[in-house]
Amino acid sequence: MPVSINDRRLSTLYTSYERSSKPIGKDQALEILSHLGDSARWGQAKLADQLKKPGMTPEQQIALAKDGITANEKKDLETILDKGGVPLEAGARAFLEQVLGRTPSPVNPTPNPAAVTANGISVNGGQANGLSGTTKAGATIEAINISTAPGGRLHMDDTMVIGKADANGNFDKVNLTGEQKLREGDLVRMRARYADGTTSDWVTVKATGIEAKDGRNAVVALFRIGAADAGNGKIDVSNINASRQVSEPGAKLQFTNNRTGEKAQVTITAEGGFPAGFQLNGKAGDSFAVAASDGTNNTAFTETVGNVTVPGGTPGNVDLVPDPALHKDELDSAGKPKFNKVRFTGPLFIDGPKADDVRQGQIGNCYFPAAMAAIAKANPDAITNMVKDNGDGTYTVTFKEKDWATGRSKDVPVKVDGDLYARSYGGALYGHSTNSSDPKKMELWFPLVEKAYAQWKGSYDTIGNGGHVSDVFEDVLGVDASYMSLGYGGVDKVWNQIVSNVDANKAVGAGTYGEDREALYTNSGVYANHAYSILGYEKSGTERFVVLRNPWGESEPAGNGANDGVFKLKLEDFTKLYQSLYFQN
Amino acid sequence: MAKPPEPIEDVIPNAQWVVDAEVTEVIATGSQPQKVEAKPGATSTGQKTAAQTVKLKVKRVLHGEQVSELTVEKPEAGYALAKGNHGPFLIDSTKTILGRYGPDSYSFERIEAALASKR
Numbered sequence: 019m020p021v022s023i024n025d026r027r028l029s030t031l032y033t034s035y036e037r038s039s040k041p042i043g044k045d046q047a048l049e050i051l052s053h054l055g056d057s058a059r060w061g062q063a064k065l066a067d068q069l070k071k072p073g074m075t076p077e078q079q080i081a082l083a084k085d086g087i088t089a090n091e092k093k094d095l096e097t098i099l100d101k102g103g104v105p106l107e108a109g110a111r112a113f114l115e116q117v118l119g120r121t122p123s124p125v126n127p128t129p130n131p132a133a134v135t136a137n138g139i140s141v142n143g144g145q146a147n148g149l150s151g152t153t154k155a156g157a158t159i160e161a162i163n164i165s166t167a168p169g170g171r172l173h174m175d176d177t178m179v180i181g182k183a184d185a186n187g188n189f190d191k192v193n194l195t196g197e198q199k200l201r202e203g204d205l206v207r208m209r210a211r212y213a214d215g216t217t218s219d220w221v222t223v224k225a226t227g228i229e230a231k232d233g234r235n236a237v238v239a240l241f242r243i244g245a246a247d248a249g250n251g252k253i254d255v256s257n258i259n260a261s262r263q264v265s266e267p268g269a270k271l272q273f274t275n276n277r278t279g280e281k282a283q284v285t286i287t288a289e290g291g292f293p294a295g296f297q298l299n300g301k302a303g304d305s306f307a308v309a310a311s312d313g314t315n316n317t318a319f320t321e322t323v324g325n326v327t328v329p330g331g332t333p334g335n336v337d338l339v340p341d342p343a344l345h346k347d348e349l350d351s352a353g354k355p356k357f358n359k360v361r362f363t364g365p366l367f368i369d370g371p372k373a374d375d376v377r378q379g380q381i382g383n384c385y386f387p388a389a390m391a392a393i394a395k396a397n398p399d400a401i402t403n404m405v406k407d408n409g410d411g412t413y414t415v416t417f418k419e420k421d422w423a424t425g426r427s428k429d430v431p432v433k434v435d436g437d438l439y440a441r442s443y444g445g446a447l448y449g450h451s452t453n454s455s456d457p458k459k460m461e462l463w464f465p466l467v468e469k470a471y472a473q474w475k476g477s478y479d480t481i482g483n484g485g486h487v488s489d490v491f492e493d494v495l496g497v498d499a500s501y502m503s504l505g506y507g508g509v510d511k512v513w514n515q516i517v518s519n520v521d522a523n524k525a526v527g528a529g530t531y532g533e534d535r536e537a538l539y540t541n542s543g544v545y546a547n548h549a550y551s552i553l554g555y556e557k558s559g560t561e562r563f564v565v566l567r568n569p570w571g572e573s574e575p576a577g578n579g580a581n582d583g584v585f586k587l588k589l590e591d592f593t594k595l596y597q598s599l600y601f602q603n
Numbered sequence: 604m605a606k607p608p609e610p611i612e613d614v615i616p617n618a619q620w621v622v623d624a625e626v627t628e629v630i631a632t633g634s635q636p637q638k639v640e641a642k643p644g645a646t647s648t649g650q651k652t653a654a655q656t657v658k659l660k661v662k663r664v665l666h667g668e669q670v671s672e673l674t675v676e677k678p679e680a681g682y683a684l685a686k687g688n689h690g691p692f693l694i695d696s697t698k699t700i701l702g703r704y705g706p707d708s709y710s711f712e713r714i715e716a717a718l719a720s721k722r
Binding site: 441530541581 | 652
């Protein structure tokens with residue numbers, strides 16, 4: 019499963035590494051650093067040049083990167099190091115660990131790991147260079163990586179021949195390849211097949227010494243998990259194809275009932291399935307979020323692999339598409355959701371997309387609704403084209419992702435259903451539109467686009483802790499977008515940028531100051547640390563005005579008519595109250 | 604913060620006083636909350652300002668015991684108060700100001716409607 023990296027450009031870079039199937043070396047580590055350490059002073063390209071400058075010591079490179087790295091970027095680096103699917107060369111890992119101030123782990127923490135033996139075969143400890151050991155002379159060595167096998171259509175006996183023992187019975191540095199290539203912590207099931215066709219017993223080896231850390235979590239074959247209503251509030255859970263694995267032996271799966279929040283854990287058996295008689299509490303129609311841990315990765319079960327739904331029940335209870343998790347603010351101390359979901363079935367559009375359709379919910383993502391309202395005003399067709407009703411209760415929202423190597427954007431389709439987190443007394447919790455309290459009437463395009471954005475980026479928590487209007491312009495329109503710091507430009511420069519964008523039907527937004535200047539805003543009708551859409555401009559004699567919209571759909575300076583969030587400010591007041599201008603190039 | 608104010612239905616039940624008042628003095632200011640790291644130009648970062656103790660001159664009591672002056676706590680939040688700031692203040696039993704943006708959280712009209720539906 020791809021890892022979730024918040025920094026969009028770094029995410030694109032990392033995806034290219036995933037596709038290349040090559041380990042991350044020092045050059046790639048420097049590339050990563052150039053994305054992490056960029057800042058107003060050092061743009062990414064400039065920083066990349068500086069980091070690669072001849073004579074730069076590793077200490078200087080680390081210091082330079084640390085200078086520009088933010089807390090979120092540190093989290094991204096932790097994700098790459100601790101959860102990333104691309105192996106890191108030992109030197110590159112140690113280098114990046116130092117950027118986080120962590121002590122590099124030794125590559126092989128177990129100096130002389132013990133051999134693992136079964137009747138007829140012995141496998142040496144430590145797999146840094148492959149699998150070595152002893153068996154009968156001339157025997158072929160068969161193996162399967164049972165950590166990766168659950169994702170494929172493999173039986174646990176579907177081995178590949180990876181080598182042959184010599185005349186003394188030794189096999190040396192033999193390897194699994196392709197999707198079964200060994201990673202640190204993987205479980206490999208092996209046996210020897212003798213010349214007479216008989217075999218040794220099976221032996222299972224946990225790979226060590228390959229990487230500094232076990233970075234691959236247990237794979238889960240969700241499609242093999244069967245759930246059936248047993249009555250009496252119980253759900254029978256089984257492996258629907260017992261000859262193939264649900265997950266790797268010894269892994270723990272956690273099931274969270276999306277209706278009740280109740281959690282239950284189970285340990286996968288040696289055969290890769292569930293213990294006989296395993297049951298969950300629930301009823302027909304319930305869906306369960308499934309999370310896995312191999313004992314090293316995802317031990318808090320915070321990352322889910324998907325949902326399993328119990329057939330039956332009323333249609334409204336069936337989760338058509340797995341939903342993004344709630345923001346952490348909406349979980350109680352036990353990690354249980356404080357809000358349930360309600361299926362909204364209203365029209366996708368009423369009179370086409372409009373800025374007024376957009377209402378920010380109880381989530382810190384003002385940059386997103388502000389950007390979407392600006393796009394709805396400037397280019398409503400872009401929204402009409404990005405959201406499609408599939409006619410089966412699901413919708414496909416298509417975002418754009420730029421490939422920074424080619425400069426071209428590619429489509430990122432995200433499928434969602436109409437289930438939205440809602441308050442007990444009615445109304446969608448997060449992004450919504452008018453008639454939010456009526457699931458049959460609310461216009462759906464904005465809450466569904468926001469939900470799909472959360473799905474794409476990871477969760478409502480991922481998108482709900484601040485961000486950039488410009489990034490949303492890029493993610494929705496597939497164009498380049500920029501931001502201008504208003505503290506450094508004259509009012510004419512600001513005015514000209516707004517006028518040129520509005521006249522060209524290009525999206526534009528603005529952000530207020532967020533630090534040390536909050537007192538400036540109290541009683542002003544404008545809010546600190548907040549993003550706004552710019553809907554237009556007006557001129558009256560020599561006075562120039564900027565027309566703005568609060569993504570809350572209300573709350574504005576006095577004297578601006580109906581409390582709909584739309585207001586105008588004199589250009590001079592605008593440049594005092596606003597810190598940033600975001601615009602589509 | 605840049606989240607919208609909490610739904611007034613969630614806040615009103617905790618309000619011991621609802622008053623139309625003006626800040627006459629900022630008596631004390633707490634230490635600055637930890638700075639939230641964010642890229643330049645990012646919004647909704649969740650940065651909060653220091654807690655304050657302020658004195659309010661009450662012009663009108665919409666709900667609660669009649670008072671002419673209150674010393675109250677503004678918690679760490681996404682807004683700050685200064686002398687002269689005014690508007691509707693919702694205050695709980697611990698004399699803490701409710702609403703994510705203090706006097707800018709809700710209009711008098713909305714508060715009065717919520718109080719009326721509560722009665």
